[in-house]
Amino acid sequence: MIKKVELEVLNIGIKQNLSDAVCMKIPNDSALAMVCTKNKFAAAPVVISKTNIQNNRIKYLFVNSGNANACTGIVGYNNAQQYSRKLSAKLNCKSEELLIFSTGVIGKQLPMNKILSSIHNSNFSFKSTWEQASKSIMTTDKYNKFINKTFTIQGQQIRMNAICKGAGMIEPNMATMLAFMELNIKLSKSAISKLIKHVVDNSFNRISVDGDMSTNDSFVIIATGETETIDYDVDVTSFALLKKNITKICQDLCKMIVSDGEGSTKIIEIDVNNAQSESQAKKIAFAIANSNLVKTAMFGCDPNWGRVMAKIGSTNIDVDINKITLLINDHMIFCRGEIDRRCNIEVLEQSMKNREIFLNINLNSGRSRYKVMCSDLSHEYVDTNSLYTT
Amino acid sequence: MIKKVELEVLNIGIKQNLSDAVCMKIPNDSALAMVCTKNKFAAAPVVISKTNIQNNRIKYLFVNSGNANACTGIVGYNNAQQYSRKLSAKLNCKSEELLIFSTGVIGKQLPMNKILSSIHNSNFSFKSTWEQASKSIMTTDKYNKFINKTFTIQGQQIRMNAICKGAGMIEPNMATMLAFMELNIKLSKSAISKLIKHVVDNSFNRISVDGDMSTNDSFVIIATGETETIDYDVDVTSFALLKKNITKICQDLCKMIVSDGEGSTKIIEIDVNNAQSESQAKKIAFAIANSNLVKTAMFGCDPNWGRVMAKIGSTNIDVDINKITLLINDHMIFCRGEIDRRCNIEVLEQSMKNREIFLNINLNSGRSRYKVMCSDLSHEYVDTNSLYTT
Structure with missing residues (x-):
């Protein structure tokens, strides 16, 4: 039937x-x-x-x-x-x-x-x-x-x-x-x-x-x-x-x-790995996903990793900066507390022109993981939301 | 000396x-x-x-x-x-x-x-x-x-x-x-x-x-x-x-x-009154101050009060929507759970073209207060932060 x-x-x-x-x-x-x-x-x-x-x-x-x-x-x-x-x-x-x-x-x-x-x-x-x-x-x-x-x-x-x-x-x-x-x-x-x-x-x-x-x-x-x-x-x-x-x-x-997020030009996947707990990984992932400074950098195809690190530091979660690695589109850009000098910035920048960008943060302090997907912050976002009439 | x-x-x-x-x-x-x-x-x-x-x-x-x-x-x-x-x-x-x-x-x-x-x-x-x-x-x-x-x-x-x-x-x-x-x-x-x-x-x-x-x-x-x-x-x-x-x-x-905030065209003062505690008032004030939907509406001189109310509701603080009043630039726009029909929207919209905008939220549930000042979210904010080179 x-x-x-x-x-x-x-x-x-x-x-x-x-x-x-x-x-x-x-x-x-x-x-x-x-x-x-x-x-x-x-x-x-x-x-x-x-x-x-x-x-x-x-x-x-x-x-x-x-x-x-x-x-x-x-x-x-x-x-x-x-x-x-x-x-x-x-x-x-x-x-x-x-x-x-x-x-x-x-x-x-x-x-x-x-x-x-x-x-x-x-x-x-x-x-x-x-x-x-x-x-x-x-x-x-x-x-x-x-x-x-x-x-x-x-x-x-x-x-x-x-x-x-x-x-x-x-x-x-x-x-x-x-x-x-x-x-x-x-x-x-x-x-x-x-x-x-x-x-x-x-x-x-x-x-x-x-x-x-x-x-x-x-x-x-x-x-x-x-x-x-x-x-x-x-x-x-x-x-x-x-x-x-x-x-x-x-x-x-x-x-x-x-x-199709308002004004979205990118899909950004934030993958936080090896956290002490899932709730810590989640807090860090959403903090990055909702950072206007990160979202505008992604819109500009700019590997502004300092903004990502500053956001992690602002969450008040006890993580050791020297243990963290940050990869953007599989390019290691931050490890041992500072920029990874082996990173080919030009190749990385080129890869950020794609529609999808992957941020991989390894906290190296536990076994928990959380992934979040977000959009970037563009001119069109401002247009859509400033002109939308009540 | x-x-x-x-x-x-x-x-x-x-x-x-x-x-x-x-x-x-x-x-x-x-x-x-x-x-x-x-x-x-x-x-x-x-x-x-x-x-x-x-x-x-x-x-x-x-x-x-x-x-x-x-x-x-x-x-x-x-x-x-x-x-x-x-x-x-x-x-x-x-x-x-x-x-x-x-x-x-x-x-x-x-x-x-x-x-x-x-x-x-x-x-x-x-x-x-x-x-x-x-x-x-x-x-x-x-x-x-x-x-x-x-x-x-x-x-x-x-x-x-x-x-x-x-x-x-x-x-x-x-x-x-x-x-x-x-x-x-x-x-x-x-x-x-x-x-x-x-x-x-x-x-x-x-x-x-x-x-x-x-x-x-x-x-x-x-x-x-x-x-x-x-x-x-x-x-x-x-x-x-x-x-x-x-x-x-x-x-x-x-x-x-x-x-002088990046791309700022407005100074928005958010005044949360008569909360049960200062920490509740503060949480609500900062939630509004950091809402991109509110900030873009202010940039567009749009009295999109629904976004302000939705943001208050999302804080998970136990407030009664029917007790809340919202004033924008001294114009009462929300009371008793819905839009205040006496509000002259055209006059209100005109007033939002000024550089300073005042949001006054009265929770009518206590005696605590917290004020926050923030900027709006403009095209120039997106420019400044997407073009800023690392």
């Missing part, structure tokens, strides 16, 4: 003449798991969805772009409830059986008249594609982001669809930007929860565009149960393979997000 | 045809206090000066610009000791009686031959002015920064000279960029230590250009003891007035630094 998420892309009147919403119909008996922003001022739809996913079987997801419905007070909360009721009446379910998501500008109230009448007038035939859905959730994204892929575990072919959006306010901190994934396998509540935690910790939580955490970040995995040959609660090897495959897919989505 | 700091501005061969060093001769029996960077990878001269100020009477200060002598390993440390010995031989003191400071590019070794021969050839007549000294310590600064001022405490006129530099890597975190101040009064070791702590906490520790902490930040106060009528250890009222005056002067120096 085919069990798949069905999609309806809509225009609900937030963006002119562009799709600005998608409704997802979830097959019966699907398992869902969700990770949301830790922002204290999470948007109204996030607050509502966090309640609904705990108490109910979820029948539909509804996502709008162009308006975040965040910092909109009691009016914004009531608006979210009102269109939830309208939707559930239209779709013949309870409003608690919906998950709702919003992304876009913060602080504006939704155009409720337009939204309610477009819900009323839509026929919800659920004939849209994942690609169309990926377009309907874009904000400052330059291109839509989706992956569909099949992969095999123990001889069984698994089908996966995923869409995501995210160009600014990217530093999720235990959550993520908007992303939705369909898997056609059967997973228990417990297995899907373990899966999403592992995946997020190793993908969406390891990227930064600007060190700013959104009020609306959410990631949902839907396991439809179409294929139920493998019991992932019991078969440890298969579950490990599943985690590995899904993590890889989400890392690819991350790369799309960073690559 | 006149007791004042005497100055010798030099060219020691780091910058071509520009003064790049200053030597300061400290009157006998002066009291000195110093605050330095907390960066773990503090430059060699910082390490040496921290030792020397504890053990010795200080006779001279020596500062060079153009080269930070940071991340230069054992070679850099030995170089600092070598020119200290050369200087002390020339000036007829012990090398432990010197404080030395460097600022400029990180990771390059000093041109020792030039430095040693220029020390050898200089006549050290100590006829330079504070203004000349302020020019000799510049790096990416667009203009030199000095204040000379007299003020009166209990009828007694006090003379003060101060110079500072600092345009990038400005977030001191319990320290400061390079600044030197002369006061012609007598202060005990204990009084001058109390004074510098109070002043730094209320001035240099409250500014940010880019959230990056330098390897070389230092601030020194020299009290020459020329005027010794008031005993500041005993006269509490006079000491309070002294702290107030010196804090005000250092806040003025801070404003010069932020105003």
Whole structure:
């Protein structure tokens, strides 16, 4: 029996003449798991969805772009409830059986008249594609982001669809930007929860565009149960393979997000090795990823390693500068407390003109490791964010 | 008896045809206090000066610009000791009686031959002015920064000279960029230590250009003891007035630094009020000051208050969004959980074209307060920092 998420892309009147919403119909008996922003001022739809996913079987997801419905007070909360009721009446379910998501500008109230009448007038035939859905959730994204892929575990072919959006306010901190994934396998509540935690910790939580955490970040995995040959609660090897495959897919989505980060001209991978603990490695990696002095140097293809070292020193983590080595694009540039004179700076500079730059920091003081991906800081970043109107 | 700091501005061969060093001769029996960077990878001269100020009477200060002598390993440390010995031989003191400071590019070794021969050839007549000294310590600064001022405490006129530099890597975190101040009064070791702590906490520790902490930040106060009528250890009222005056002067120096921050077109003051604790207010103030999304919005004269609120929410501090009010340039724009509809956005936008912008955040949950000053994020910031050569 085919069990798949069905999609309806809509225009609900937030963006002119562009799709600005998608409704997802979830097959019966699907398992869902969700990770949301830790922002204290999470948007109204996030607050509502966090309640609904705990108490109910979820029948539909509804996502709008162009308006975040965040910092909109009691009016914004009531608006979210009102269109939830309208939707559930239209779709013949309870409003608690919906998950709702919003992304876009913060602080504006939704155009409720337009939204309610477009819900009323839509026929919800659920004939849209994942690609169309990926377009309907874009904000400052330059291109839509989706992956569909099949992969095999123990001889069984698994089908996966995923869409995501995210160009600014990217530093999720235990959550993520908007992303939705369909898997056609059967997973228990417990297995899907373990899966999403592992995946997020190793993908969406390891990227930064600007060190700013959104009020609306959410990631949902839907396991439809179409294929139920493998019991992932019991078969440890298969579950490990599943985690590995899904993590890889989400890392690819991350790369799309960073690559499309506002004004991004580079993807910078920061790999901190041999730290005393993972938390130390993580702190150093994010400190570098969010240093404007490092990000502008990368934009300028300038191997300004002094800024990287100064940033490590500023973290207050007890590391011995004489033990640290720093490699940029595999060229050793710093070791034994000073510049490595054997480094061919011209060759290194040339290599920094590539779209991807790798910073490898070896602390030589332990066995822990953490990797972060970030974008650079360009003129276009300043343009995008100084001209973007409230 | 006149007791004042005497100055010798030099060219020691780091910058071509520009003064790049200053030597300061400290009157006998002066009291000195110093605050330095907390960066773990503090430059060699910082390490040496921290030792020397504890053990010795200080006779001279020596500062060079153009080269930070940071991340230069054992070679850099030995170089600092070598020119200290050369200087002390020339000036007829012990090398432990010197404080030395460097600022400029990180990771390059000093041109020792030039430095040693220029020390050898200089006549050290100590006829330079504070203004000349302020020019000799510049790096990416667009203009030199000095204040000379007299003020009166209990009828007694006090003379003060101060110079500072600092345009990038400005977030001191319990320290400061390079600044030197002369006061012609007598202060005990204990009084001058109390004074510098109070002043730094209320001035240099409250500014940010880019959230990056330098390897070389230092601030020194020299009290020459020329005027010794008031005993500041005993006269509490006079000491309070002294702290107030010196804090005000250092806040003025801070404003010069932020105003000259790399690519700065705005000075933004962030005033967080009625927090549960000063540390909460400080955390929120610095989070906003270092948000690229806020800084670019300010550059664009855009009252994008949603970014300010999202940043407050991301700090993980337990505040009630419905109690918060946000004013930009005295215009209330956010209250009761959403935009204040009475706000005249056009008038507000017009006011943001001024050089100074004031963000006032009232948390309405306690009595603590913290103020931070920062610069915006402009095209020129990206230029300065992507083109700056290592």
